[in-house]
Amino acid sequence: MKPINEEKIKFILNLKRKGIRDKEVLKAMETVDRKLFLDGIFKSRSEDDIPLPISCGQTISQPSVVAKMIEKLETNKSCKVLEIGTGSGYLTAILSKLSKRVFSIERHESLKKKAEWLLINNNFRNVICILGDGSLGIEYQAPFDRIIISAAAEDIPQILIKQLKYGGIMILPIGMSKDEQTLIKVRKEKSKIHYEEIFKVRFVPLLEGLPKIGNYING
Numbered sequence: 001m002k003p004i005n006e007e008k009i010k011f012i013l014n015l016k017r018k019g020i021r022d023k024e025v026l027k028a029m030e031t032v033d034r035k036l037f038l039d040g041i042f043k044s045r046s047e048d049d050i051p052l053p054i055s056c057g058q059t060i061s062q063p064s065v066v067a068k069m070i071e072k073l074e075t076n077k078s079c080k081v082l083e084i085g086t087g088s089g090y091l092t093a094i095l096s097k098l099s100k101r102v103f104s105i106e107r108h109e110s111l112k113k114k115a116e117w118l119l120i121n122n123n124f125r126n127v128i129c130i131l132g133d134g135s136l137g138i139e140y141q142a143p144f145d146r147i148i149i150s151a152a153a154e155d156i157p158q159i160l161i162k163q164l165k166y167g168g169i170m171i172l173p174i175g176m177s178k179d180e181q182t183l184i185k186v187r188k189e190k191s192k193i194h195y196e197e198i199f200k201v202r203f204v205p206l207l208e209g210l211p212k213i214g215n216y217i218n219g
């Protein structure tokens with residue numbers, strides 16, 4: 001019999017308390033070990049419901065926010081998903097469990113390489129990691145059933161709306177100030193685009209292009 005992991009039980013109970021109901025999402029959050037995607041002393045805080053630092057001055061997202069984003073994304077095993085802002089690869093791993101194929105874009109080369117290594121070595125095989133500016137999407141792979149962005153933009157990038165299928169869903173934080181960002185759900189229908197505000201969030205900014213070499217340390 002598998003030993004009961006009390007920290008994991010608390011982790012899942014907290015997600016339920018925060019309103020996460022989808023069984024598949026809860027199962028994926030239980031299966032994917034956040035510790036894998038953290039370094040050094042932060043590994044011991046992996047089951048705390050807080051964002052934590054990763055390299056290049058970025059952060060791994062808060063588990064309850066990740067779970068809400070994925071629940072609202074309504075993925076299924078036939079979805080082709082575009083993720084922008086791979087970061088640690090944690091959300092990518094959860095998406096991998098809940099969709100057919102994930103294309104994940106990161107602008108920091110060292111983060112992209114590390115996440116790619118972790119994902120391959122832990123058997124998340126339906127993921128393709130790409131180095132680039134995610135705000136441009138991937139034209140030659142479009143359209144996507146789902147798009148999810150882990151960095152805040154001032155406005156909804158119109159290029160990405162174009163790369164979303166009719167009937168498709170996009171989840172993203174909008175707002176430039178650190179204190180005034182809102183997580184938005186976009187549903188693209190033939191006749192119109194629907195917007196739903198989910199809740200206030202705090203994400204790193206969606207930046208243009210790739211970082212200049214020497215612009216950051218610890219990468």
Ligand code: SAH
Nearest residue numbers: 060061085087088106107133134150206207
């Ligand atoms: N879900 C990730 C969050 C990482 S933080 C995790 O849980 O680890 C957001 C990431 O978006 C950062 O790694 C940052 O470098 C990346 N990012 C910001 N702007 C980007 C852009 N235009 N294209 C691709 N990645 C971008």
